[in-house]
Amino acid sequence: MEMHQIRYFLAVADQLNFTKAAEKCNVSQPSLTRAIKLLEEELGGLLFHRERANTHLSELGTMVQPHLQQIYDESHQAKRLAKDFAGLKKTILKLGIMCTIAPDQIIDLIGSIQRHHPGVELQLSDANAWDLQERLIEGALEVAIYCIPGQEPDPRLHVMPLFREQIVIAINPGHRLAKQQTIRVKDLDGECYIHRMNCEFAGYADKAFQQQQVTCKPVYWSDRDDWTLAMIASGLGWGFMPKHSVNHPGVAGIPITEPEFWREVHLATVRGRPHSPAVGALVREAMRVQWFGEPAIVSRRRELPVVAKAPPAAGRKPQRVAAG
Numbered sequence: 001m002e003m004h005q006i007r008y009f010l011a012v013a014d015q016l017n018f019t020k021a022a023e024k025c026n027v028s029q030p031s032l033t034r035a036i037k038l039l040e041e042e043l044g045g046l047l048f049h050r051e052r053a054n055t056h057l058s059e060l061g062t063m064v065q066p067h068l069q070q071i072y073d074e075s076h077q078a079k080r081l082a083k084d085f086a087g088l089k090k091t092i093l094k095l096g097i098m099c100t101i102a103p104d105q106i107i108d109l110i111g112s113i114q115r116h117h118p119g120v121e122l123q124l125s126d127a128n129a130w131d132l133q134e135r136l137i138e139g140a141l142e143v144a145i146y147c148i149p150g151q152e153p154d155p156r157l158h159v160m161p162l163f164r165e166q167i168v169i170a171i172n173p174g175h176r177l178a179k180q181q182t183i184r185v186k187d188l189d190g191e192c193y194i195h196r197m198n199c200e201f202a203g204y205a206d207k208a209f210q211q212q213q214v215t216c217k218p219v220y221w222s223d224r225d226d227w228t229l230a231m232i233a234s235g236l237g238w239g240f241m242p243k244h245s246v247n248h249p250g251v252a253g254i255p256i257t258e259p260e261f262w263r264e265v266h267l268a269t270v271r272g273r274p275h276s277p278a279v280g281a282l283v284r285e286a287m288r289v290q291w292f293g294e295p296a297i298v299s300r301r302r303e304l305p306v307v308a309k310a311p312p313a314a315g316r317k318p319q320r321v322a323a324g
Contacts, residue, residue, distance in 0.1 A: 005039040008032045016055045092121045093278035098146035099126040102245045112285040120278045128198040147265045150204040159266035160298045163291035167261035168253040170239035170246045184258040189214040192237035197223040
């Protein structure tokens with residue numbers, strides 16, 4: 001059964017005249033008649049009774065008409081959706097964003113997509129870096145923005161480096177270390193701290209603390225940065241946070257040294273997976289917007305991949321008490 005046969009059948013059913021139906025379909029009458037005949041052979045009976053000026057549907061024709069109409073309508077709807085999808089008139093994009101990236105750090109990208117591609121409907125998910133990577137690989141997400149420090153790149157992924165950000169010690173301004181320009185790892189020995197359960201440095205920063213025999217006491221565990229900042233502001237302990245996430249009036253952010261810690265955040269997709277046009281739009285906007293006043297790292301390096309190279313990968317490290 002061909003779609004043009006269904007179209008010709010519906011035209012005859014509407015006009016009840018083969019000549020008018022052929023004109024409506026912009027086809028010769030013999031071609032239309034042959035198509036209807038082939039459809040009748042496939043369905044096993046006459047679809048029309050032709051009685052001079054009284055062409056009308058047969059019982060079989062009456063029975064199949066609503067079903068063929070539904071097939072025809074759904075076919076056109078599918079074509080319209082595909083056209084809108086390709087033209088970014090109505091496309092859903094499933095984007096995952098690491099929950100340790102503060103909203104105001106990503107809002108420029110989201111706003112740029114809305115302005116330049118209003119047909120793209122963003123479905124945003126926030127989670128920790130390990131969960132985002134797993135969901136990206138499994139196909140639950142099309143794109144993810146995250147990082148996992150200290151891991152080898154996962155060969156299944158492409159990444160596009162977006163920005164680097166220093167990690168600081170978030171501390172109450174009244175704390176004994178708050179007047180220092182920098183805070184060394186060894187300065188934190190014996191201090192109470194607030195553990196960020198979703199910190200992507202969990203299990204990685206521990207090594208620097210262990211090497212210097214620095215031990216800190218966790219007094220509060222939270223998977224929300226706003227709660228972490230509130231606890232720090234109340235003087236309960238220090239936190240290990242990205243510089244631009246320290247946005248509480250009662251909290252100061254002081255660079256940590258010996259060693260320093262930095263994170264490089266990437267836009268990641270799965271290598272070799274077919275991507276919707278919306279993914280390409282997202283990549284273009286990620287190149288267009290400024291990240292903390294600078295272009296994306298990949299553009300500064302003059303690397304312009306279609307979707308990118310691979311973020312640090314692999315297994316989630318156990319959370320410990322040295323940093324997070």
